[in-house]
Amino acid sequence: MASSRSGRAVPYLLLLPAGLAIVAVVLVPLLVSLYSSFTAYNMTHPATLYRWIGFRNYERLFANSDFWWALGRTVVFLMVALNLEMVLGLGVALLVSRVTRGQRLLRTIIMFPMMFSPVLVGFQFNFLLNDNVGLIDNLLLQLGVIHQPIAWLVGTWTANLSILAAEVWMSTSVFAILLLAGLFAMPRDPLEAARVDGCNAWQTFRYITLPYLAPFITIAMTIRSLDVGRAYDMVRIMTNGGPAGRTELLWTLMARVGFDNAQMGAANAMAYVSIILSITFSVYFYRRLLASRRFLGEIA
Amino acid sequence: MSSGVEPRWQRIATPIGLVIAITVICLPGIWVMITAFRPNVEVLSRPPVWIPSFTLDNFRAMFGLLPAVEQGLPVAEYIRNSLITSVTSTAIALLVGTMGGYAFARFHFRGKGALFLGFMLSRTIPGVALSLPVFILWSRLGLIDTTYGLILVYLALNIPFTVWLTDGFFRQVPIELSQAALIDGATGWQAFWHVEFPLARAGLASAGIFAFLTSWNEFALASQLTRSVASKTLTVGLMDYTSQFTIDWVGMCALALLIIVPAFALTFIVQRHLIEGLTFGGVKG
Numbered sequence: 001m002a003s004s005r006s007g008r009a010v011p012y013l014l015l016l017p018a019g020l021a022i023v024a025v026v027l028v029p030l031l032v033s034l035y036s037s038f039t040a041y042n043m044t045h046p047a048t049l050y051r052w053i054g055f056r057n058y059e060r061l062f063a064n065s066d067f068w069w070a071l072g073r074t075v076v077f078l079m080v081a082l083n084l085e086m087v088l089g090l091g092v093a094l095l096v097s098r099v100t101r102g103q104r105l106l107r108t109i110i111m112f113p114m115m116f117s118p119v120l121v122g123f124q125f126n127f128l129l130n131d132n133v134g135l136i137d138n139l140l141l142q143l144g145v146i147h148q149p150i151a152w153l154v155g156t157w158t159a160n161l162s163i164l165a166a167e168v169w170m171s172t173s174v175f176a177i178l179l180l181a182g183l184f185a186m187p188r189d190p191l192e193a194a195r196v197d198g199c200n201a202w203q204t205f206r207y208i209t210l211p212y213l214a215p216f217i218t219i220a221m222t223i224r225s226l227d228v229g230r231a232y233d234m235v236r237i238m239t240n241g242g243p244a245g246r247t248e249l250l251w252t253l254m255a256r257v258g259f260d261n262a263q264m265g266a267a268n269a270m271a272y273v274s275i276i277l278s279i280t281f282s283v284y285f286y287r288r289l290l291a292s293r294r295f296l297g298e299i300a
Numbered sequence: 301m302s303s304g305v306e307p308r309w310q311r312i313a314t315p316i317g318l319v320i321a322i323t324v325i326c327l328p329g330i331w332v333m334i335t336a337f338r339p340n341v342e343v344l345s346r347p348p349v350w351i352p353s354f355t356l357d358n359f360r361a362m363f364g365l366l367p368a369v370e371q372g373l374p375v376a377e378y379i380r381n382s383l384i385t386s387v388t389s390t391a392i393a394l395l396v397g398t399m400g401g402y403a404f405a406r407f408h409f410r411g412k413g414a415l416f417l418g419f420m421l422s423r424t425i426p427g428v429a430l431s432l433p434v435f436i437l438w439s440r441l442g443l444i445d446t447t448y449g450l451i452l453v454y455l456a457l458n459i460p461f462t463v464w465l466t467d468g469f470f471r472q473v474p475i476e477l478s479q480a481a482l483i484d485g486a487t488g489w490q491a492f493w494h495v496e497f498p499l500a501r502a503g504l505a506s507a508g509i510f511a512f513l514t515s516w517n518e519f520a521l522a523s524q525l526t527r528s529v530a531s532k533t534l535t536v537g538l539m540d541y542t543s544q545f546t547i548d549w550v551g552m553c554a555l556a557l558l559i560i561v562p563a564f565a566l567t568f569i570v571q572r573h574l575i576e577g578l579t580f581g582g583v584k585g
Contacts, residue, residue, distance in 0.1 A: 010488075011407035015415065018400040018459045025456030026422040029433035036436065049436075095317045098310070106318070111571055112325050115563040117517030119535045120556050124328050127335070133549055135331055138348040169328065201310070229426025233519040237539065251428040251520075258432045259524060271429035282424040286417065 030275070037269040043262035057269035066245060066253065067270065073160075074250040075277075078228055081167045085224070086217060088168065089175025096176075097183040107180065114173045118230045122237035125166040129153060153239050156246045163247055166234055175220045182216030183209070215292030222285040229278065250274045329560070336553040343549055358554035375555065377529040378537040384447050385533060386515035389454035394508045396455070397462025402492070404463065405470035416463075423460040427520030435524050445527035453521050458511035465510065469503030470496065506570035513563055534559050 037058070040051045061067050096106045113121070128135045131149040140146045152158045186209070194204045232251035235241065241252035250270065258267025334352050335343060336359075342349050360366045362375045403409075404416055434453060435444070443449030477499070478491040486494070519535040526532045534555065541552045 008409070011403040011409045011412075014399040014403035014407075017396040018419070018463060019415075021396065021452070021456045021459055022419065022422045025434065025453050026425060026430065029430060029437055030425070032437055033429075033433035036433065041436075091317070092321050095314055095321060098314050099318070106322075108568065108571060109322055109325060111567060112329060115513075115560060115567045116329065117519065117535050117559060117563070119517075119519040119538055120559055123538060123552060123556060124332050127332060127549060127553070128328055130549075132346075133343050142348065169324070173325075226420070226423050229428065229520070232426065232428050233535075236519070236523075237542065251426055254432065255428050255524075259435075264432060264436060267432050271432050274429050275425055278424045278426055278429075279421055282421060283417075286420065 033268045033271055033275075036265050037272055039265045041263075041265040041268075043264050048265070053265070057266050060266065061269050061273070066248070069245070070241075070248045070250045070253040071273070073248065074274075077160075077164065077167070077231070077249060081164060081171070081231075082221065082224060082228075084164075084168050085172045085175050086220070088172045089220070090179050090213070090217075092172065092176040093179035093183055096180055107177070110173050110176050110180075112173070113170050114177070116170065118170060118233035119237055121166050121170045122234035125162060125169075125234075126153070126238055129162055154243055159239055159243070159247045163231075163235055163238055166238065167231055170234065171224060174224055175217075178216050178220040178223070179213055182213045186212050215289075218285060218288045218292050222282070222289045225278075225282045225285045228281070229274075250277075332553050332556050333560075335550060336557040338550060340548070340550045358550045362551060362554055362558075373537060373540050373551075373555075374529045375534075375537065375558070378532055378534045379558070381447060381526075381529075381531055382516060382533040382535075385450045385454060385531075386512050388447075389451045389458060389515050390508055390511040392451075392455050393458035393462050393511045394504065397459050397507065397511075398466045398504060400459065400463040401466025401468075402470055402496075404467040406475070416467075419460045419463050423457070427518070431521045431524040434521065438525060444525060445531050447531050450522060450525055450531055450533070453525065454515040454518065457518070457521075458514055461514070462507050462511055465507040466500070466504060469500040469507075472503075473499045509566045509570045513566060516559070516563060 036049060038052060038054060039049055040053045040056075041049045092110060096103060096110065099106060116124070127133070129137070129152040131137055131151040134149075134152075136152070137146070137149040141149065150158065152162045190208050190212075191204060194208055199207070229251060231249065232255070235247065235249055235252055236255070239247045241248035241256065251274065254267045254270040254274065257263050257270065337354050337356070338352050339355050339357065342353060357366060362373065400419070404412065438444050438449050441449075443452070473496050477495050481491040481495050482488070517535065518533075522533050523536050523539065526536055538552060538555055538559070541548055541555070
């Protein structure tokens with residue numbers, strides 16, 4: 001449409017600075033990362049950056065049970081967290097949509113966790129769950145539910161559940177806010193029609209509200225899939241993968257191998273696995289997003 | 301929604317559910333904020349003291365204003381670094397991202413879809429995974445522990461989302477407006493600057509605030525690329541406390557409050573645009 005207004009080069013020129021920044025900070029480092037994953041690069045011996053060892057980093061990685069545990073834990077963590085966030089976010093959105101007064105205030109309150117840096121979320125849960133000063137233990141002790149303080153971040157199950165709780169607390173808002181926007185934008189007529197036709201609340205929700213919200217769920221999933229990696233910040237301050245690697249996620253493991261152990265080659269091999277995982281995940285939701293865009297275009 | 305006919309259990313369950321949800325959402329953060337104003341002895345006491353008293357000593361200690369404190373953390377420098385990196389990277393990202401967003405919203409060109417996807421995918425790379433090669437490169441270029449190095453990284457982190465948001469905002473501005481300006485003899489730049497830009501300005505403001513918050517809250521890359529007071533940001537500074545022998549809970553809470561207050565204020569200002577931008581930037585094709 002507007003391409004006639006000036007030369008064909010204009011859009012490319014407009015995109016040039018943005019593209020250069022991405023190339024310098026993302027694309028080139030990714031190539032360096034790919035290259036170094038095939039070397040024996042150890043940061044304490046700079047010359048090792050040029051020692052090509054083929055697929056040995058990857059072979060070692062795939063033979064390492066710590067890696068598989070971290071990978072498996074990361075995948076399970078993300079699947080459980082995202083689904084919980086979606087269900088809880090939908091619940092909160094439905095609750096708020098039923099309120100007749102003070103909806104704007106409620107929406108602001110829901111956005112509260114979105115203002116928190118993931119590091120802050122981690123710190124906050126550390127503080128709440130601490131066995132000496134934590135609010136949770138103090139409350140439970142005072143109410144007589146427990147008689148000894150529980151060190152939540154030390155036990156395998158409690159530590160993993162604590163991290164999951166922190167993640168869900170941090171990101172449920174994204175779903176709630178987007179689904180609430182969807183509920184507000186929803187046309188009234190089909191709901192009225194359903195009521196006239198005698199649908200009960202569940203049927204109305206299942207066959208009218210939920211299909212209408214589907215594209216909004218996809219948008220929320222797409223947006224979330226872009227930043228799942230920020231869970232690292234949270235875990236870093238909560239447990240840093242410990243105790244004894246029992247809350248180790250792929251991200252904490254690669255930071256430990258790369259920066260603490262200086263084994264950059266091996267860490268970059270791991271980074272590539274996580275990058276491919278993230279990209280696959282995002283592309284999947286992005287494609288669904290494009291499909292639901294078309295769907296919305298048809299009904300709008 | 302369908303008010304009037306809702307069954308009785310829903311009328312009772314809705315407020316209960318809301319109260320539980322609001323408590324879970326607000327209580328943790330509020331507890332941290334209250335603790336920031338409590339004396340340390342009170343927080344450490346067993347059995348716990350439930351009625352909080354009020355003191356500003358934690359903040360005084362943070363800025364080295366208490367004579368009794370042997371060595372406070374250099375919080376003032378951390379604040380300065382956080383502000384410099386966040387503001388600079390946001391300003392540049394907004395300029396560069398708006399150009400990109402406008403290109404996507406108003407032009408048809410070869411490889412448009414692929415480029416757009418490419419921008420978005422660059423944001424998909426987890427911060428830690430990116431920090432490994434960026435560290436290798438930056439240390440060769442002498443950019444480790446400099447604010448420039450961090451600003452450059454944050455610029456690239458902020459571009460994709462700024463492009464995404466501005467693309468959505470410009471597409472909401474009817475193209476007929478700038479076409480009318482062109483027919484009246486305006487140049488392409490005049491049509492953009494006097495017609496389209498003012499209409500998208502509110503949206504751009506929220507894109508800017510979003511970029512600021514991303515930089516302000518970032519940790520994974522900053523924790524590896526910064527070393528000293530020369531470039532360390534507030535989020536990295538928070539980790540300083542954990543390396544000390546005894547954990548200074550009230551000090552951490554006070555620092556947490558400093559990080560959250562600007563984020564709180566800014567999110568509050570843009571919340572409406574943020575929601576519209578997120579939703580309809582993504583939905584309307």
